[in-house]
Amino acid sequence: MEDGFDFQNGQNFDFKEFVFRALSYWKWFLLGLCIVFYVVYYQNIRREFPYTLGASITVQDDKNPLFTATTSLVFNYGGISGKVQEVLLNLTSRKHHEKVVDSLKLYITYLKQGRFYKTDIYKQAPFEFEGKIESYQIIGHAIKITFLNENSFQISYDFGELEEVVLQNFQSKDVKTVNLSEGILSETYNFGDYIDLPFLKGRIIKREQSKIVSQSEYFIRFNNFDSTVSSFMQSYIVRNESNSPLLTVRLTNKNKPKIVDYINTSIFILDRDQLQxxxxxxxxxxxxxxxxxxxxxxxxxxxxxxxxxxxxxxxxxxxxxxxxxxxxxxxxxxxxxxxxxxxxxxxxxxxxxxxxxxxxxxxxxxxxxxxxxxxxxxxxxxxxxxxxxxxxxxxxxxxxxxxxxxxxxxxxxxxxxxxxxxxxxxxxxxxxxxxxxxxxxxxxxxxxxxxxxxxxxxxxxxxxxxxxxxxxxxxxxxxxxxxxxxxxxxxxxxIEPAKDTGQGRNAVNLNIRYVFAFFTVLIPVFLVAFIVTFFDNKLHAPGDLEKLSSIPLLGVIGQNDTPNNLAVFNKSQSAMAEAFRAIRSSLQFMYKKHDLEGSKTVLVTSSISGEGKTFTAINIASVFALSGKRTVLVGLDLRKPKIFDDFELKNEIGVVNHLIGQKSLSEIVQHTKVENLDIITSGPIPPNPSELLISETMDNLIAELKTKYDYIILDTPPVGLVADALELLEYADASLYVVRQDYTQKDMLTLINEKHKNGVVKNISFIYNFYNLKGKYGYGYGYGYGDYANGYHDVVEKKGFFNNLISKFKK
Known part of the structure; x- marks a missing residue:
């Protein structure tokens, strides 16, 4: 797929950049995947699957055989269809389910602590709670029952910081809220003793033929009556095929004995009500x-x-x-x-x-x-x-x-x-x-x-x-x-009552959750990568310049790992020094192509501050000087002078002093520790820098410098901020426009593109600065010196395991 930029019509979405950016988030992706997979695993092992059991009934139109022609009391119904519809409505009505829940007292849940959660044990509990009919019981909170021996037990609860609790009377179904004065309680009782606690009133009776294990723990919990009815209604399904008297009743719950009792009691109550x-x-x-x-x-x-x-x-x-x-x-x-x-x-x-x-x-x-x-x-x-x-x-x-x-x-x-x-x-x-x-x-x-x-x-x-x-x-x-x-x-x-015949739990393939978890992490990663790529307007690779401009790329400069801007001087055998030597060779080829003899002038500028313009000017001057050429670096960025710090020089006098007639050329030239390299700093900041740079004195300065030096490097202001550099282009035999990876915005090149297209700017080339071989996303774009250059450099960066793996994958 070809992605690119049409510098006449506008920018298209860079799919390649989007892919590399998404791949660069692999650490976040793996981290998110580990977290989500752990959450899914934790949920899977805690998941308690329910059972589903059913029963079948049929609706008949039974005529009483004792009805005769002389019987004065008779019944006439609307046929089977009307009865089936009536039965179907009754089975799914809330009133019917309220009768079933009330009949079985399903608002009381008997629980036992399992590995991950409390399990509903229903009638498997060795005891039964008989509540006082007119009393209110606490709902929504589990009350712990610990058996001390076969005759006694301990009731305890801990409601923590709660200030109030909700109680319900299960005869009238009234609900009330009361303030909680004491959130922690522990009392000991014997079987059959009346329990008169603020939120629990009744008796605990031992079930027949049940065995009490000392120190065994159980829980009872009262649930809101309406909520209990609603939960059973949601999982209670009645099916009937058209024009058929057969009804199939199915219920899903986590306890099979409760399902059996609920369905059979439901049918019993239906049968009783219909006969009534x-x-x-x-x-x-x-x-x-x-x-x-x-x-x-x-x-x-x-x-x-x-x-x-x-x-x-x-x-x-x-x-x-x-x-x-x-x-x-x-x-x-x-x-x-x-x-x-x-x-x-x-x-x-x-x-x-x-x-x-x-x-x-x-x-x-x-x-x-x-x-x-x-x-x-x-x-x-x-x-x-x-x-x-x-x-x-x-x-x-x-x-x-x-x-x-x-x-x-x-x-x-x-x-x-x-x-x-x-x-x-x-x-x-x-x-x-x-x-x-x-x-x-x-x-x-x-x-x-x-x-x-x-x-x-x-x-x-x-x-x-x-x-x-x-x-x-x-x-x-x-x-x-x-x-x-x-x-x-x-x-x-x-026809067929509900019965536990060994049915297993409802099987659900939980592995599909891992697939969803994978995409749950993957989609946000791709979405973030897409959004960032869509709104990203910065240069990330030298190849971007080919899509954005017709101006040629003269050289690529890597990241500077030295303490100052004197990268070539500090490490003359490094890859950085080789990059500037390559730029020097390209400039010499350009001069030769244009038949330029004698002193040559190189102008260095950029779009905005911070793109490495001064760094590039210093090192180009250094590489020319180290080759034995008389070189002078002139600081013409009069508003924001910089070059003097790296050479440990002072900026008290400079170009400004000469342009206003205070100092001669020999007085403003400063020698550096780099052989054959002189510096002319900008000097004090003037109130009218633009007027000084276009003055006749400036013409005389350049002409005089050409008589004394082989190469003149002009460090100018950014063209995106001021127009000074454009005024100085007439002095340059070659102009270098510095852009910085992951810093320079693409639309900043519009001005220089227009000037080059209109012929205002000639002999200009791009310098791609701060190039990272890994790129912003951890992958290279094919630029650099490869293993061949590493043999001649002082420092060879070792690749990590993942970088080697990626390199092999790319090859």
Missing amino acids: RKNQYAINTIEFIDKQLSRVKGELTKKADSLNDFMRTNKIFDIESESALLTAKIEEYKDEKELFNEQLLALDLLKNYLNTNNDYSDLQVPSTTGISEGNIGVNVSKIVLLSAEKSKLAYSVRNNVSVFDDLNRQIGALKLVVLENIASEKFNIQSQLKALNSKIYNSEREFSTIPESQQRLRAIEREYLLSQSTYDLYLAKRGEADLIKASNVSDIVL
Whole structure:
């Protein structure tokens, strides 16, 4: 992939630099990887995997075999689909799970300390805690129980710095917060003793056939009731395939016996509630009949006493046959009237049911027994069938509204027909009742021929017999209701209960965590490398200059490891000295190419301060001087003079003094410890440096220096800060523009690129300073002298293990 810079159009993302930068973070990557892998390993060995067990039930539409055509109490449901949906909703309801948690007291957790965490041991604990019903218990904190022997134990807890704790009453489910006066406690009790602590009230009872180990430690913890219910609801799954009566119940938990108990108790409570609901109609009927029997029985007793008292008072012990026949006739009329009244009652009940209900599949429909009109029974049956069909469609069809509208129209039409039939039948019965009342009235008038005492006796006797008949009727109805209730079975059938058959824990491949951990470290490393590379605007390799500018690269200078800037003088056989000799050779080749004879002038500048401009000027001057050439180094950076310190010279007089006419050339020239090298420092800082550098005196100075020296090195100000160096370019036979690795910003080269492109600056070259063979990222870019040069240098840097490995990899 080619990455680079178009110095006409702008900068592109340097993918190569991004890769090397990312590789340079390998130490941080390894450190992060070690930390994350340790965290993952620590979590893996502490991970407690749960179990998952299940049970299967089916929902049936069991009809009571004792229901016959003469049974007055019947049940009509909406079919299997409606029942399955109802059961599914019940199993997943919070109310149902609250019953299960309450039944098993799962808000109490029995724990035992394991290697890494406290383990839920459920019923494996050798004891059981029986809390006081009306008391509040602390929630969310483990209470330690240490068995001292088979009869006694110690209760202790340490709540540390807590100022308040939360308590809950598990009967009312109320929660309250109380202040904590004492956070540490330790008390000794015997089994069966009542524990009356501020946050724990109850008894600890030893389980049967359990063995107590001395000094064994256990913990009990009360959990918030609502939170406990929510946790079981989240891991409790009920599945049902469409149009199937089979339901599969599954629960995931860390304790298998708890799973078995929870699922089986859940199904038991569901079965109990469903049967209770199925028997509710019969139960309500029995309660109503019991009330009526009590009332009728009282009336019957009073009328029997009245009859006996009348007969004893009037000494009547026999009834004439005519009176008996008349009485029988009236009683027959009364029975017929009672039958009509029952029919009217049945019609009113049916009418009320039709007017007060919209769904006839989920509720019990009153029987049509006793209604002689056949059309009513037929139409009611059709309504029930249509309601059952609507219930099935509601379970299987979700969005087809037209189907439900059609069924509702059919049910509505049949309902109107039934209501009209009821009104017509009631009118007929009421007409017959009027005729029957007339017959009764006429028959009772015949009693006027019977003696008054006998008439009163017959009246009392008729009331008694009527009450007796009503009492017998209610007794029969109650017997039917008891029979229905006793013979009902639940529609929930347990196919396969939850059972521990040795199932293992839910297997999870934890090794995948290491893969995620690897990328968790790798991605941030690459992200940081990308962001830094994207926003990085500095030079990091000599090759960057080829992408940024058309100005040639004259030489590469390494890092200076000497105490001052006199690198060539201090270590003339070092790689640094060889680098400056290479620059000297390149300059001589440039002069020869341009046919320059006599004294030559070299101008050294840079973009900003700190790029090594003065360091480069000093050592280029030194390398020329050491070759036997008369060389002078002129400090023209009048604003920030530097070169005098390295040569242990003073800056009291210099170029400024000569340019303003105070000193002659011979007075400002200073000799150095380097043979053939003279220095002209800048001198005191003037108020107008730019005007001095472009003055005629400056022209005369350069001309005079050319008569005395072979090479003139000009150390000028940075062109990125002031324009002085640009004014001095006319004196230079060759210009050196110093850039520094990991310091010079790329956009700083814009000015010199424009000047070179427009022809203002000629014979200019780059000097790449402070080059690190490893580069910023720990890898070289292919520049340097290699092993060949090392044989001629005083110091050969030894490579470490990782550097050797990287070098072999690069080769």
